[in-house]
Amino acid sequence: MAARIAPERRTRLDLTITAVIVVLVVLAGVLLWWTAPARTTELRTATEEPVALLPTESLPTAYRELWRAPSPATDVPAVGKATVVTGDGGTMAGRDPATGRALWSYRREAPLCAAIAAWPGGNNEALGVYRNSRGCSEVTALDANTGERRGNRTSDADDAITLSYDQTFALAAGDTRLETWGTNLVRGIEYGRVDAPVNPDVAPNRDACRLHSAVSGDSRVAIIERCARDEGYRLTVLSATLTEDEKIREWGSELITTSAQGAPPAVIAATDSIVTVYDGGGATDRPDPTVRTFGTDAVERGARSVDGERVPPARSHPLTAQALTTYWTGRSTLVLDSNTGEARVQITDTLGPGELATGLLIPVDGAISVRDPVTGRELRRVPVDRGDYRGVVSLRTLGPYVIEQRGDEIVVLGPPAE
Known part of the structure; x- marks a missing residue:
């Protein structure tokens, strides 16, 4: 007959240690739940898919204001395939362009650093970047039509x-580092300050750089630093x-001003062959503001004088x-x-960038100027009452x-009521 194995004896110390481990596991679980972004996230998706709007074939004789909403998180109008995306506080919303009603909303108990509507002709995503202890680092991608979650990423x-x-990448640029992401939010490159580099030989060897502006295009990223x-x-x-071999490819890098006494130039366009830069002239010996073109080797190809300020306007961003x-x-x-990145025309006495619809629509004082996109010749003006607002106006269209x-506001205009 097999010998009977005596049961293990549990001492008071064993029971105490077991109880402490159980308490620690429970506390860790509670801490993870308490600090998890999902706990403080509220997502309300659209009840039905909104209809995509076709480009308009004619412009009205006048515009009236349909609605407005606070949107300090957007630098330019965030326009999806069927919605206008706004960002305020910790909330992104996809709004009906006719009424301003929120068809979907995404809210977090964290500050919203920036929001855009990206790739409306393709993936049609709303991207929101939220701030945490690591900076503006938590990225959420939503369907711009319905608000359905597409993905998340986080980094320094x-x-x-x-x-x-x-066309392909999103670009998040701060004053010490930048990143690109594909439509799936997978990172392309990180450049600038990297606190814990896995491979220190990945990036070009430059120290303590401040990034002043950056634009991506045709798989290139052009940076003024x-x-x-x-x-x-x-x-x-x-x-x-x-x-x-998992390294950043540098096509070119050159000093383009003789000093840093004046305001830094601003990158306004990048292609696979040309980079376009607005230079106010304060840091060079140029007497006037200029538009300068460079090859991707960062060597200057040409320049033309333009009418502009010495300091590039802080709230002016290129629209493509x-x-x-x-x-x-x-x-x-x-x-x-x-x-091509080449400057076609210059239109003077304007309030901001515009967009091609049934002509090139440019905001001007008290109106929208309709221009020939090839020659810049004005075809007509459509009156707009902007009240006492005197700042930059960035203009997009949707249907x-x-x-x-x-x-910090989005204002939507439509034809007069019949």
Whole structure:
């Protein structure tokens, strides 16, 4: 007969240790639940898919204000396939362009750093970046039509960023670092300050650089920066993705001003062959503001004088749609071919960038100026009452509606009531 195995004896110490472990596990679970973003997240999706709007075939004789909403998280109008996306406080919302009613909303108990509507002709996503202890680092992607969650990512970031996109990539740029992401939110590159680099030889060898502006296009990222040993401002052009050996490819990097006494230039367009820069002239010996074009090797190809401010306007951001890029210099609107980066025309006495609809629509004092996109010749003006607002106006369109970003507000215009 097999010998009987005596049961293990549990001492008071064993029971105490077991109880402590159980308490620690419970406390860890409660802490994870308490700090989890999902606990403080509220997502309300659309009850039905909104209908995508076709481009308008004619403009009204006048516009009236349909609705407005606070949106300090957007720098330019965030326009999806069928919605206008706004960002305020910790909430993003996809709104009906006709009424302003929120068809969907996403709210977190965290500050919303930036929001855009990206790739309306493709993935049609609303991207929101929220701030936590690591900066503006928590990214959420939603369907811009319905608000359904598409994905999330997080990484180190600066305390303030600008958010933009091109045909393929989103770009989040702060003053010490930037990142690109694909439509699936997988990171392409990170450049600048990297607190814990896995491979320190990934990026170009430059120290203590401040990033002043950045634009992506055609798998390139063009950056105006100033590094510790630089006398002036530098243009750097990178690939938006890593090479096969997991390194950042630098196409070119050159000093483009003789000093840093004046305001830094601003990148306004990038393609696979040309980078376009607005230079107010304060940091060079140029007497006037200029639009300068560079190859992707960062070597200057040409320049032309334009009407603009010495300091690029802080709230002026390039708008790209339908093969045109527009940029406001503080006095005039530049119209560039977005495929080549070349400046086509300059339209003076304007309030901001515009968009191609049934003509090139440009905001001007008391109206929207309809222009020939090739020559810049004015075809007609449609009156708009903006009240006492005197700042930058960025203009986009969605079907028959005109969406204007006026400071921290989105204002939507439509035809007069019948």
